Amino acid sequence: MISTISSSAYRLLLRLHPVSFQDEFGAEMLWIFDEECEQGRVVPLLLDGAISLLRQRFRTQNDPGQLSIASGTVITGPGMDPVRLLQGGVTFSLIFFSLIQLLSHPNLLTVSVRWSDRVPCYTISLQAPSHAEVVLDTTP
């Protein structure tokens, strides 16, 4: 479960990289991530991916190339507006460090999937340190 979440997070990080970088190295990076994950090096690899993303993004700022975002939309232009880049960076950092926090405390988050009439129903349980529990159930 944790490996699925971390693999998805890494895929997301890769999709945020510039398109040319993704095309050239994305598959190899993902392959190495999967290999290294088996040795339990998830958090350092995610951090490494985030740093690589920042480096690539700052490098392409002056390029007139394309900026792809997670949804697959392509934005063309001379680079991202610095304010938008800052906003995006702050939002991404919050999500990223929350994810790392969850990954480093596997008992905090449990996700279970069961099938109801061929429809997957997810139960996501987030347990706070004070033993309060938030349960999100998608059962119809």
Add this chain to the structure above:
Amino acid sequence: MKSQTTKNPPLSSATLQILLALAGGNLHGYGIIKEVARNSDGHYRLGPGTLYDNLKKLMDAGLVSDVPPPVSSKRKSASTKEDDRRFYVLTKDGKGALAAEVDRLQTVVSQARSRLREARAGNA
């Protein structure tokens, strides 16, 4: 000396480790990571982000180039993913840059030894 410094500026530790790994022979990305870890007794482990960021810079600078995997490697590997891996090779300029960096480090070590000797003599 000055022109050589301008031509071959000091390399970052990740770049140096990658060039050193490739000096031993052509390697694919994961091979470079494992070789760097082996050379440093496991103390220095590159992440894929750092590796490919540096490889891109080195390829843009013409110090490293990529080649298709050797036929023997294709035969040995069972999975398609492994078949697709590119190998990276040190170019002539890359070998020159590595040699220049080793010379620079040698100068640093010589200077450091000389300073330490002077410091020891001063304390005695």
